[in-house]
Amino acid sequence: MSSSGDIEALIEMMARLPGLGPRSARRAVLQMIRKKELMLIPLADLMHHVGASVRDCVECGNIGSSTICDICANEKRATGEICVVEDVADLWALERSGVFRGRYHVLGGTLSALDAVGPDELRIPKLIQRVQDEAVSEVILALNATVDGQTTAHYIADQLEGRVRLTSLAQGVPIGGELDYLDDGTITAALRARKDL
Amino acid sequence: MSSSGDIEALIEMMARLPGLGPRSARRAVLQMIRKKELMLIPLADLMHHVGASVRDCVECGNIGSSTICDICANEKRATGEICVVEDVADLWALERSGVFRGRYHVLGGTLSALDAVGPDELRIPKLIQRVQDEAVSEVILALNATVDGQTTAHYIADQLEGRVRLTSLAQGVPIGGELDYLDDGTITAALRARKDL
Incomplete structure (x- = not known):
């Protein structure tokens, strides 16, 4: 009796993950069992391991296993450039492209009057402090469009x-x-920013 | 360093679940963190709890926390009817409809010459034994079409x-x-099994 309840509870919790619904959560749980x-x-x-070790980097807000994340701790990464992103998923997306070799700053969201998110709820004061304290020459605002x-931004x-x-x-x-498949806004932006060949 | 590795490993393992790919696994892991x-x-x-307690019912092959599953242990369920299904997901689907009040028998797959699955790999001998030993009046073959x-079947x-x-x-x-959206096979079957109004 209790395990069926546990299995049900496991399915319900899995179904709350983004990308999974009740049906796919059931399939996933059965597969796991x-x-x-x-x-x-x-x-x-x-999960236990990650849950016990994961923490936010005090510098940039990225997640990692210590108070300074791998990227901030990596001396090969340029300190002069800070790429500002909304959250860790965006940081991962940029890292996958492998083209940026500087440091990041994860805001942890966006300003929102509706949700009462002001600058202090985000890591904006910390960003301003980093620009003052570190020898930063460029801040790239890689926020969502x-x-x-x-x-x-x-x-x-x-x-x-x-x-x-x-x-x-x-x-x-x-x-x-x-x-043909692009929205008008993108086409307008692309036209305005057109380049000489 | 190690936690980033753990997070990567967690994402890879989540991505192997049915219904999740690399992208949705990343989103799910970030959400969980x-x-x-x-x-x-x-x-x-x-998951630890379910992993430690889950086992197959010796009677019907359903999963539960003891050697006899909740359905087989439930004396209110009719013993005279056995509904034969391929796997536990099908049993759950039938239970959701709530219309069947007998017992089940989970085969654990289908016969397959290609995958070398014979009757002994499934729970077919146990089904035949149940029909002999229990007072079974009807066997419903609820196998996939x-x-x-x-x-x-x-x-x-x-x-x-x-x-x-x-x-x-x-x-x-x-x-x-x-x-308009049904395949020919279904329409043929529906026509052949047509009923008087």
């Missing part, structure tokens, strides 16, 4: 104006993108 | 013929189904 030694137990062990993301640009070079990601046609 | 006390730790605890499922029907009433699920138009 079928491969108990290969999936369920190792996954539970890993949403209203909240752009509002936050403008706020940060206001705060840092004159102290450091401020840049943002280019907007335009994505690689492999077909004009 | 953000809600560490509400998601990651309780989920790990539940696939080639392997129907081959297995035919094999079981051959083995049990004459000893017990054998039935299978009706085939036809699903509730809410639109003819």
Whole structure:
């Protein structure tokens, strides 16, 4: 009796993860139970391990196992450039491209009047402090191209104006993108930022 | 360093679950880490708990916390009817409908010449033994309407013929189904099994 309750509870909790619904959570739980030694137990062990060791980097807000994350602790990463992102998922996306060799700053969200998120709820004061304390030459605002993301970018640009070079990601046609499928805003941005060949 | 490795390992393992890919696994793991006390730790605890307690019912092959599952242990469930299903997911689907009040028998798969799955790899001998030992009046073959499922149903029907009433699920138009979207096989089956009003 109790285990069926536990299995139900496990399915319900799995179903709350993004990307999983009740049906796929049931399939996932059954799969894990079928491969108990290969999936369920190792996954539970890993989760405990991550849960016990994970913490936010005091410098940039990235997650890692110590108070300074791997990127901030890596002396090969340039200290002069800080790439500002909304959250860790964005940092991971940039790291996958492998093209940026500087440091990051994870805000932990965007400014939002509706949700009462002000600069102090984000890591904006810490960013301003880093720009003052470290020899930062450029701050790249890699925020999402949403209203909240752009509002936050403008706020940060206001705060840092004159102290450091401020840049943002280019907007335009994505690689492999077909004009026919792009929204008007993207096409407008791509046209305005057109380049000489 | 080690925790980033652990987080990567956790994402890789989550990505192997059905219904999750690398991208959704990353999102799920980030979500779990953000809600560490509400998601990651309780989920790990539940998985350990389920992993330690779950076992197959010796009677029917359903999963539960003891050697006899909740359904087989429930004296209110009719012993005269056995519903034969391929796996536990199918049993759950039938239980959700709530209409069947007998017992189940989970085969654990289907006969398959390609994958070298014979009757002894499934729980078919145990099913035949149950039909002999228990006062079974009807065996409902609720196997999937696939080639392997129907081959297995035919094999079981051959083995049990004459000893017990054998039935299978009706085939036809699903509730809410639109003819225009149904495959030819379903329409053919529905036409052949048409009923007088």
